[in-house]
Amino acid sequence: MLDLLPQFLVNGIITGALLAVPAIGLTAIFAVLRFPNFAVASHATIGAFAGYGANVWMGLPAAPSLVFAFFVAGLFGLVSDEIALKPLRKHGALTTAIASIALTIVLENMVRFVFGNALRGYDLPLVRDVRFGDVRVNPQQIENMVLAVVIMAIVFALLKFTRMGKAMRAVADNPGLADLKGIDAVLVGRVVAFAGMGLVGIGGMLFGLGTSIDPLTGFRFILPIFAAAVVGGLGSVPGAVAGAMIVGIGEEMSALVLEPAYKSAVGFFAIVIVLTFRPRGLFGERAY
Amino acid sequence: MTTWKTVFQPTRRGVVLGGAALLATPALLRAQSGPIKFGTLTPLTGVGGTYGPSMRDAAASVFTAVNEAGGLLGREIDLVTEDTQTNPEAAVRAVRKLIDVDNVSAVIGTWASSVTTACAPLCWENGVMLFTVSGADSITQLPHMGFIARTQPNSILQIQVAADFMIREGASGMAWIGPQTPFAQSSIDILAEKAGGAGIGMESLIYEADKSTYRSEVDTILRSNPDFIMLGGYAADSTVVLRDIWQAGYEGKIIGPAYAVNATVLGALPEDVTEGVFTWEGAPALGSAAYSNVQAALGVEDVDPYSAQTYDHANLAVLAAASAGDASGAAIKDALRTISQGDGDTVSDALTGLEALGGGGAVNYSGASGPCDFDAIGDITGTQFLFKQIAGGAAGDYERV
Numbered sequence: 196m197l198d199l200l201p202q203f204l205v206n207g208i209i210t211g212a213l214l215a216v217p218a219i220g221l222t223a224i225f226a227v228l229r230f231p232n233f234a235v236a237s238h239a240t241i242g243a244f245a246g247y248g249a250n251v252w253m254g255l256p257a258a259p260s261l262v263f264a265f266f267v268a269g270l271f272g273l274v275s276d277e278i279a280l281k282p283l284r285k286h287g288a289l290t291t292a293i294a295s296i297a298l299t300i301v302l303e304n305m306v307r308f309v310f311g312n313a314l315r316g317y318d319l320p321l322v323r324d325v326r327f328g329d330v331r332v333n334p335q336q337i338e339n340m341v342l343a344v345v346i347m348a349i350v351f352a353l354l355k356f357t358r359m360g361k362a363m364r365a366v367a368d369n370p371g372l373a374d375l376k377g378i379d380a381v382l383v384g385r386v387v388a389f390a391g392m393g394l395v396g397i398g399g400m401l402f403g404l405g406t407s408i409d410p411l412t413g414f415r416f417i418l419p420i421f422a423a424a425v426v427g428g429l430g431s432v433p434g435a436v437a438g439a440m441i442v443g444i445g446e447e448m449s450a451l452v453l454e455p456a457y458k459s460a461v462g463f464f465a466i467v468i469v470l471t472f473r474p475r476g477l478f479g480e481r482a483y
Numbered sequence: 484m485t486t487w488k489t490v491f492q493p494t495r496r497g498v499v500l501g502g503a504a505l506l507a508t509p510a511l512l513r514a515q516s517g518p519i520k521f522g523t524l525t526p527l528t529g530v531g532g533t534y535g536p537s538m539r540d541a542a543a544s545v546f547t548a549v550n551e552a553g554g555l556l557g558r559e560i561d562l563v564t565e566d567t568q569t570n571p572e573a574a575v576r577a578v579r580k581l582i583d584v585d586n587v588s589a590v591i592g593t594w595a596s597s598v599t600t601a602c603a604p605l606c607w608e609n610g611v612m613l614f615t616v617s618g619a620d621s622i623t624q625l626p627h628m629g630f631i632a633r634t635q636p637n638s639i640l641q642i643q644v645a646a647d648f649m650i651r652e653g654a655s656g657m658a659w660i661g662p663q664t665p666f667a668q669s670s671i672d673i674l675a676e677k678a679g680g681a682g683i684g685m686e687s688l689i690y691e692a693d694k695s696t697y698r699s700e701v702d703t704i705l706r707s708n709p710d711f712i713m714l715g716g717y718a719a720d721s722t723v724v725l726r727d728i729w730q731a732g733y734e735g736k737i738i739g740p741a742y743a744v745n746a747t748v749l750g751a752l753p754e755d756v757t758e759g760v761f762t763w764e765g766a767p768a769l770g771s772a773a774y775s776n777v778q779a780a781l782g783v784e785d786v787d788p789y790s791a792q793t794y795d796h797a798n799l800a801v802l803a804a805a806s807a808g809d810a811s812g813a814a815i816k817d818a819l820r821t822i823s824q825g826d827g828d829t830v831s832d833a834l835t836g837l838e839a840l841g842g843g844g845a846v847n848y849s850g851a852s853g854p855c856d857f858d859a860i861g862d863i864t865g866t867q868f869l870f871k872q873i874a875g876g877a878a879g880d881y882e883r884v
Contacts, residue, residue: 199702206698304528312532314722316751324730333730402695406723407751411529415693450699455690456663 196451201330203447209336211423211443212343213405217398217416218423218435219350224391226367226430228384230288233295234275235395235420237302239413242268242396243403244306244315251318257404260317261342261397268396269389275302276388299413307410316407339401346397347436354432359386367430395420419446422462426469428476437477441465518561519554519810521546521800522587524578524602525793529569530692530717531594533747534789537781538592538616539564541790544780545797549833555801556810563587567594571601578602582609588804588812591796593617594789595717596638596665606630611812612803612819614796616789619665623860629816631861632799634792634852636765636868638666639673644868644884645713645738645763646677652736652761654678654711657685660704660724661715662692670715684709692720701727714739722748729756738763741788741871741878754876762878765853766869767791773798773831773851788852795850799823801833802848805840822846824856 217239224232245267249260279298283291324331354360365373366383374380398420399413422442427434445461453460469476523542525535546560554560563585567574574593581587582605589612593599596619603622606613607630615622620637649657657678659671671687678685686707690700701724704712712728714721714737721743728737741764749757767788768774777786777794800815802822807814822836827845830836836846848855854865871878 196703199699199706202702203699206696206702210696307528307532312528313747314718314751316722316753321726321730321753321756323732331731406695406726407719409719410532411693411719415695447699450703455688455700455703458691458694 198329200448200451201328203450204444205330205332207444207447208440209332209340209443210447211440212340213398213401214416214419214423214443215436215439216343216346216401217395217420218427218439219347219432220391220394220398221420222424222427222430222432222435223363223387223394225424226432227363227387228276228284228291230280230284230291230295231421231429232280232391233292233417234272234280234299234302235392236413236417237299237306238268238272238392238395239399239402239416239420240303240306240408240410241271241399241413242393243399243408243412244310245396246400246403247315247317247408251315254318257317257319257338258342261346261400264396264400265393268399269393271302272392272395273385273389276392277385281384303410303414310410312409314407314409317404319404333405335404339404343401346394350394350432359383363387418459418462419443422466425476426465428478431476431478434476434478438465441477518559519556519804520561520563520585520587521797522563522565522578522581522585522590523592523793524565524567524574524581524590525592526569526594526598527564527566529567530719531567531569533718533745534594534742534787535566535569535592537783537787537790538594538793540781541777541786541794542591542797544777545794545801545833549801549837552834552837555804555837556808558810560801567598567602569595569598571595571597574598575601575605578605582606582611587611588810589614589796589800589815591800592789592793596622600625600665603627603631606812609812612800612815614793614800616792620669621665623862627861629819629861630812632796632819632857633861634795634850634855634863635788636866637862638669640866641740641763641765641868642670642673643677646674648761648763648870648882648884649711649713649736649738650677650681650683652711654683654736656707656709656711657683658704658707658709658712659685659687659715660697660700660712661689662717662720663689664715667715670713674713690720692716694720695723697724697727698731700724701731701733705731705733710735712737714743717743718745718748722751725752725756725760736761740764741869744873744878745787746785746878749873749876749878757873757876760873761870761881762873763868763870764788765863766867766883767852768850768854771831771849771851773849776832777851786851791851795848795852795855798833798836798848798850799855802830802836802840802846805837806846820857823848824854 242264246260246264249255249263324333362378423439427438449461523539525538527535565577591614593615596617599615599617607627615633616635618635618638620639688704738761741762744762803815803818804810807818827847830846870882872881
């Protein structure tokens with residue numbers, strides 16, 4: 196079985212890179228708005244279907260379709276946050292988190308109402324894997340991973356070098372102080388709700404590119420996405436990337452010692468271990 | 484002072500006396516007033532969502548026809564529809580509502596074996612008849628006292644038939660790959676037994692459902708170099724597995740249950756991936772009058788096996804109640820085999836059957852899914868199987884056994 200180790204490692208890195216994008220979205224929302232938004236599941240689905248529309252109906256290639264997935268999921272994120280979650284935030288994080296569960300069920304069923312339950316595949320040419328020695332990798336996977344890395348680089352650059360990025364980090368680090376400095380926390384909150392869910396939408400489509408999509412697409416990823424964000428430290432963007440790699444590689448490598456039927460246990464196990472020994476996650480909760 | 488409040492205020496004595504009087508009313512009298520309630524409990528959402536809506540519609544078409552012809556036992560049939568979400572927890576909440584709130588006497592159409600296993604005890608404990616399309620052999624081995632009837636061949640029979648097919652087609656190394664389900668281990672055991680009997684190697688792997696990729700699982704199963712792989716999952720995960728197997732460069736044969744490698748899977752995958760894949764299913768009674776009825780009711784040419792079965796469930800429930808002269812779950816249970824098999828006139832829809840029963844005759848219902856004869860534990864007998872092979876993105880008939 197050890198002969199499969201390099202292959203599992205490659206599979207894990209690819210899975211981790213894809214997980215990182217929605218995990219960044221989730222952790223950014225937590226950093227600024229201070230509640231775990233379970234509606235990431237439905238927004239991943241919405242992004243996947245928006246990308247499907249751009250790819251299959253409008254005939255766009257994968258990369259421009261991802262932009263479409265970002266904007267549609269982001270728009271849903273912004274509007275649903277304004278309507279359903281923002282009015283509840285003053286009642287506490289738990290209330291808002293529970294409302295986000297209700298929101299995700301509503302949105303998932305809206306997708307189901309419009310698109311039905313049938314599985315849908317993107318219009319991409321399917322090619323066989325390329326072999327490098329004993330390790331095989333699919334060109335589509337490499338493309339997806341490159342897209343994920345580019346998106347992460349853009350997010351990091353925006354957070355570090357732009358005025359809005361700095362404002363987001365300021366609000367995440369100390370909302371009171373940011374307010375004193377004249378930063379508009381409401382505007383920052385809206386931008387984060389939009390961009391965070393946009394990233395989650397991209398994540399939904401990136402996963403869909405490798406498989407097929409249905410209204411439950413986002414629901415399938417919610418545990419590893421949460422595990423990645425919690426392991427890295429909820430609120431920390433670099434932490435989300437590291438957490439995604441740990442969960443992605445951990446899940447794939449677990450096949451060496453565990454029955455594959457228990458793969459998801461790795462995500463739970465990682466959460467339990469990290470919360471036991473380092474409750475703030477590997478990177479703490481500094482936004483950047 | 485007497486006010487309207489004191490006049491209409493219920494006194495404690497009044498409530499007790501009223502309650503006692505209500506309890507003293509024979510249960511039969513209470514049950515016989517108002518409409519007869521039946522429930523459909525199909526997967527309208529979740530992985531079974533591809534089938535649930537048409538399963539419900541097929542059953543509903545029977546009740547609509549009976550109502551239009553004057554009802555059952557002089558009463559209207561009221562159909563209550565619930566959704567299992569292809570999820571045992573949601574299904575238990577739904578079946579509780581059907582039993583406790585709606586007072587249905589029969590539940591029709593549970594699909595996933597895990598859902599049926601969870602709902603069945605509530606049905607038999609409350610004297611409600613459960614008609615199911617689930618395949619796990621453990622279901623009819625439950626202590627259900629006759630309250631379960633299934634129209635789907637059990638998984639033992641299904642896997643045996645498919646394993647024989649794989650051997651006939653020249654398999655020299657077999658593999659089974661599928662998610663954790665109530666029939667996963669029994670499927671592996673049967674395939675291993677058949678492979679052992681034929682002197683063929685056999686590998687198996689149970690994976691976790693609802694994952695976006697199974698590349699590592701596929702790598703693991705391909706280590707044994709199988710040349711015939713059996714899929715054991717449902718549509719969503721089979722799509723991923725088929726794609727991953729193809730991308731891995733596998734050139735051997737593949738067989739999957741027709742409910743897993745279905746039209747939506749073929750639509751979602753490129754033709755290259757599914758080319759040559761075999762499927763098998765309990766064959767509906769193509770060309771039968773009942774099958775034509777379902778085609779007309781659903782407005783489709785190809786009726787899926789589950790909608791054919793729920794159409795039969797509805798007809799069986801109506802005819803059993805009519806035969807017993809009582810629409811309770813226990814009466815339907817007791818009368819089921821008197822109208823599903825035997826020497827009576829062969830009928831293929833409830834209306835013809837009701838007419839025959841009204842004239843004092845006996846009936847033998849033969850449905851859209853097959854002859855609908857049940858053994859002592861509620862399993863179907865006499866089912867045919869249809870093997871298909873996919874070419875150019877469409878499944879064509881290959882062999883009928």
